[in-house]
Amino acid sequence: MRYPTAISDLLGFRITAVGPGTASVEVTVDAAALHGNQQGTLHGGFLTELADAAIGTAHSTVVAAGESFTSIDIRATFLRPVWRGTLTAHARPSHSGRTITHYVCDVLREDGKAVANVTSTMMTLRGEGAAGR
Template sequence: MNTIPVLEYIHKMINGSLDENDRTFMIYPTAISKTLGFRIAEVDKGTAIIEVDTDPLKHGNQQGTIHGGYLCELADAAIGTAHSTLINEGESFTSIELKTNFFRPVWKESLRAVAKPIQSGKTISCYICEIYKSNGKLAASVTSTVMTLRGEKAKGR
C-alpha cells in the first residue's frame, strides 16, 4: 500500500492515474459527494473547484428550483476539499460556521463551486466559495470558518 498526501491523491484521482495501491488518510471521493454527484475538477494547496450538473427533478424544492441546502453542501464540499489539502496525517477538521448568500435561482444547470481561503491559520481558517452558473453569473456565495483538530481532538473524526 502506498500512502500519499491528500493533494497528490486528489491530483491522481482527477487525472485518472491512481494506482490500486494508492491510499491517503482521508476518504476520497466522499460518500456524500458520490451520492450528490459532485466532481472534483481542480485542486491545489488550499483551493478546490467542484462541479455538478443539477436537475430540479432530483435536487429541487417546492418552487421547482434547486434546493438551497444542496448549494450549501456543494460549497461545503469544495471548502472541505480545499482545506483537506492542508491537513497532515493525524489531523482532522470541522466546520464551525457556514453562511450562505443566494443571488440567483438555479434550475437544470452545470454549476462550478470555487473555494479559496480568505485567511489560513494554524487552528482557525476562513474560506469563501463562489458558486457559478454555466453562464458565468454568480448563483451563491458561501463563507465558512473551519477548525483544524490535532492530537486527541482529531482521533475518531
C-alpha cells in the same frame, strides 16, 4: 483526502481542480427531476452542500498527517435561481491561521454568473481532538 465521500458520491459531485488550500467541485443539476424545492428551483441546501464539499476538499489539502478538521460555521447568500445545468463551486481561503481558517466559495453557473456566495470557518484538530476522525 478521502474522495469521493459518501455524500459527494450520492449527490454526483465531481472534483475539477485542487491546489494548496483550494478546490473546485462541479455537479449537474435538474430542479424539476431531482434537486428542486417547493418553488421548482434548485434547493438552497443543495447549493450549500456543494459549497461545503468544495471547502472541505480545499481544507483537506492543508491538514497534516495525524490531523483532522471540522466545520465551525457556514453561511450562504443566494443570488439567483437555478433550474438546470452544471454548477461549479470554487473554494479558497480568505484567512489562514494555525487552527482556524476562513473560506469563501463562489458557486457559478455555466455562463460564469454567481448563483451563491458561501463563507465557512474550518478548525484544524490536532492530538486527541483529531483521534478517531
